[in-house]
Amino acid sequence: MNTKALHSSLVFTAGLLCTTGLLAQTPRAQAPAPSPACTLKQRVGLTDIEIVYSRPGVKGRTIFGGLVPYDKVWRTGANEATRITFSTAVKFNGADVPAGTYGLFTIPGKDEWTVILNKTPSQWGAFHYDEKADLLRVKATPVTLADSVETFTIDINDLRDDSATLDLVWEKTRVPVKLSLK
Numbered sequence: 001m002n003t004k005a006l007h008s009s010l011v012f013t014a015g016l017l018c019t020t021g022l023l024a025q026t027p028r029a030q031a032p033a034p035s036p037a038c039t040l041k042q043r044v045g046l047t048d049i050e051i052v053y054s055r056p057g058v059k060g061r062t063i064f065g066g067l068v069p070y071d072k073v074w075r076t077g078a079n080e081a082t083r084i085t086f087s088t089a090v091k092f093n094g095a096d097v098p099a100g101t102y103g104l105f106t107i108p109g110k111d112e113w114t115v116i117l118n119k120t121p122s123q124w125g126a127f128h129y130d131e132k133a134d135l136l137r138v139k140a141t142p143v144t145l146a147d148s149v150e151t152f153t154i155d156i157n158d159l160r161d162d163s164a165t166l167d168l169v170w171e172k173t174r175v176p177v178k179l180s181l182k
Contacts, residue, residue: 040156044164046088047181052083054080058151081103085102091178092177145172148171165179
C-alpha cells in the first residue's frame with residue numbers, strides 16, 4: 001500500500017472515531033415521565049418522615065373502581081411500591097409502628113380503605129406483595145372532594161408537635177391517616 005493511501009485511511013478512521021465519540025456524547029431527547037417520581041420529607045415534632053413514590057395522573061380515566069379496582073391491593077402510586085420511613089416509633093391510625101422503612105399499600109373500597117405497612121419496602125408495584133410480610137393494616141374512611149385532583153399526591157398535613165395527618169389524595173378522594181408521635 002502506498003503512503004498516500006495509508007495516510008488517507010488513517011485520517012478517515014480517526015475522523016470516524018471522533019464523529020462516533022461526539023455522537024455518543026450528544027444528549028438524548030427525553031420525554032416527561034408519565035408518573036413522575038416524588039420524595040416528600042417532613043419533620044413532625046422530633047420524627048423525620050420520608051415518602052418516596054410515583055405520581056400518576058387521572059388523564060381522563062376513572063380512577064377508583066376503574067384503573068385502581070376496589071377491594072384489591074394497590075401499590076399506592078405508580079411504578080415501584082411507595083416507601084415510607086419513620087425515624088422514630090409512631091402510631092399509625094392508632095397502631096404502633098417501630099422506626100424503619102416500610103412499603104405503603106392500600107386496598108381501596110367505596111366506603112372504607114385498608115392502609116397497609118409492609119415489611120418489604122422495595123418491590124415493583126404490588127406484583128410480589130405478600131400479606132405475610134404486613135406489619136399492620138388499619139382502616140381509614142375516604143372523604144369525597146368537591147374538586148378533582150389530577151395528580152396522585154401524598155401529603156402530611158395538620159402538623160403539631162405530637163401528631164399529623166398523612167393524606168392520600170387523587171381524583172375526588174382524600175384518605176386521611178392519623179399519625180401520633182411520642
